[in-house]
Amino acid sequence: xxxxxxxxxxxxxxxxxxxxxxxxxxxxxxxxxxxxxxxxxxxxxxxxxxxxxxxxxxxxxxxxxxxxxxxxxxxxxxxxxxxxxxxxxxxxxxxxxxxxxxxxxxxxxxxxxxxxxxxxxxxxxxxxxxxxxxxxxxxxxxxxxxxxxxxxxxxxxxxxxxxxxxxxxxxxxxxxxxxxxxxxxxxxxxxxx
Numbered sequence: 794x795x796x797x798x799x800x801x802x803x804x805x806x807x808x809x810x811x812x813x814x815x816x817x818x819x820x821x822x823x824x825x826x827x828x829x830x831x832x833x834x835x836x837x838x839x840x841x842x843x844x845x846x847x848x849x850x851x852x853x854x855x856x857x858x859x860x861x862x863x864x865x866x867x868x869x870x871x872x873x874x875x876x877x878x879x880x881x882x883x884x885x886x887x888x889x890x891x892x893x894x895x896x897x898x899x900x901x902x903x904x905x906x907x908x909x910x911x912x913x914x915x916x917x918x919x920x921x922x923x924x925x926x927x928x929x930x931x932x933x934x935x936x937x938x939x940x941x942x943x944x945x946x947x948x949x950x951x952x953x954x955x956x957x958x959x960x961x962x963x964x965x966x967x968x969x970x971x972x973x974x975x976x977x978x979x980x981x982x983x984x985x986x
Contacts, residue, residue: 801865805856820849823866826942827873833937834877835884836922844880848873867952870942874934924974932967935960 795803807815827848832841851872852859859868925936931953938949946957946964953960 797866798864802861805859805861805865808853809856816853819852819865823869824849826866827869829941830870830873830937831877833941834874835881840880840884841877844876845873848876851876863951864948867948870938870952920978921971921975924971927974928967928970932963932970935963936967936971939964 801819804815804818808819824845828841828845831844831848832838835841835844848869852869859865925933928936934953935949938944938952939946944952946960949960950957
């Protein structure tokens with residue numbers, strides 16, 4: 794059976810050989826994950842959709858630069874994070890970033906319900922988003938990769954170029970800090986459930 798990495802490499806080779814319509818398979822498979830990653834950084838669905846389109850366009854234009862040493866999703870994720878951070882920096886200069894609205898898409902394009910969505914409240918989602926945004930960058934990255942992108946520890950380690958132990962440690966401390974930050978809001982969350 795063909796692995797995702799092998800399938801991606803086969804599709805990329807086909808696209809580079811001139812079968813550009815095969816790129817649609819890449820779009821279909823990763824569109825929602827990339828949109829969710831962008832959304833986790835910019836906190837606005839329309840901006841995330843626009844950014845994810847830019848990510849796929851940039852990836853298509855630079856497909857020859859993909860070496861195949863890592864998984865294709867890892868390469869796409871890097872492009873998405875960089876584009877999202879750049880966008881957010883520019884937007885922060887212009888106006889305050891809009892709060893997280895709670896929609897995250899799964900691979901089938903359906904809304905999935907993570908911790909924020911289960912609360913069923915924009916206010917609670919905003920509180921959690923602000924807490925995540927206050928985490929150190931390394932901890933924020935592992936939370937996004939694990940909880941939003943659903944990557945395994947091994948995949949996160951590959952993406953961040955560190956050991957699985959480092960990933961687990963960062964995730965542990967990120968969750969611990971989030972618990973501490975959100976402890977004072979426990980009553981708000983209990984009311985909403």
